[in-house]
Amino acid sequence: DAGVIQSPRHEVTEMGQEVTLRCKPISGHNSLFWYRQTMMRGLELLIYFNNNVPIDDSGMPEDRFSAKMPNASFSTLKIQPSEPRDSAVYFCASSFEQFYEQYFGPGTRLTVT
Amino acid sequence: GDSVTQMEGPVTLSEEAFLTINCTYTATGYPSLFWYVQYPGEGLQLLLKATKADDKGSNKGFEATYRKETTSFHLEKGSVQVSDSAVYFCALSDLGGANNLFFGTGTRLTVIP
Numbered sequence: 001d002a003g004v005i006q007s008p009r010h011e012v013t014e015m016g017q018e019v020t021l022r023c024k025p026i027s028g029h030n031s032l033f034w035y036r037q038t039m040m041r042g043l044e045l046l047i048y049f050n051n052n053v054p055i056d057d058s059g060m061p062e063d064r065f066s067a068k069m070p071n072a073s074f075s076t077l078k079i080q081p082s083e084p085r086d087s088a089v090y091f092c093a094s095s096f097e098q099f100y101e102q103y104f105g106p107g108t109r110l111t112v113t
Numbered sequence: 114g115d116s117v118t119q120m121e122g123p124v125t126l127s128e129e130a131f132l133t134i135n136c137t138y139t140a141t142g143y144p145s146l147f148w149y150v151q152y153p154g155e156g157l158q159l160l161l162k163a164t165k166a167d168d169k170g171s172n173k174g175f176e177a178t179y180r181k182e183t184t185s186f187h188l189e190k191g192s193v194q195v196s197d198s199a200v201y202f203c204a205l206s207d208l209g210g211a212n213n214l215f216f217g218t219g220t221r222l223t224v225i226p
Contacts (some may be wrong), residue, residue, distance in 0.1 A: 022221055043219065102214055
């Protein structure tokens with residue numbers, strides 16, 4: 001199995017631009033998680049889906065952030081408009097069920113200038 | 114609520130030294146406990162897990178025992194190597210309580226030759 005796939009691996013954008021991060025979970029996994037990691041705040045859960053349905057989005061910082069999972073094999077995290085404080089590494093993870101161990105993707109390093 | 118408290122880092126050890134990273138937890142139900150490792154520039158990887166009291170998880174020379182009486186899951190390794198340099202995260206998943214994975218803040222380990 002290829003593992004969790006994320007794209008792009010690196011993204012540099014200017015403040016105010018829209019950013020879309022993509023994730024392909026491991027085939028057969030039905031739970032998908034989006035995390036953000038920064039030096040200041042560590043690893044934060046932003047949102048997670050179970051069977052393509054958003055279950056808990058309480059970690060999403062504000063309305064500029066949105067996430068979708070249109071099918072079992074694809075999810076997006078969108079930031080519009082982006083701000084410099086959004087600079088972080090964004091990880092996607094998937095699991096067989098929401099209580100099982102999670103498998104992380106390599107992350108997308110986002111820099112907003 | 115559910116939470117994980119992890120030993121503050123960073124930790125610097127010489128090669129072949131003994132490693133302990135402390136982790137204690139608070140949970141309302143019957144948690145499963147995990148240690149994840151993050152190597153530089155990569156996503157988190159599951160290192161080991163234990164699903165019930167007195168279970169011992171082990172992998173790559175690392176061990177951790179689920180101690181319900183002390184609500185702890187300390188990570189140990191008898192002889193660390195330079196290649197063990199990474200950030201280690203303790204985590205819990207509580208089937209009887211919250212429905213996602215709670216991570217500790219991470220402990221950075223540096224092993225010097």
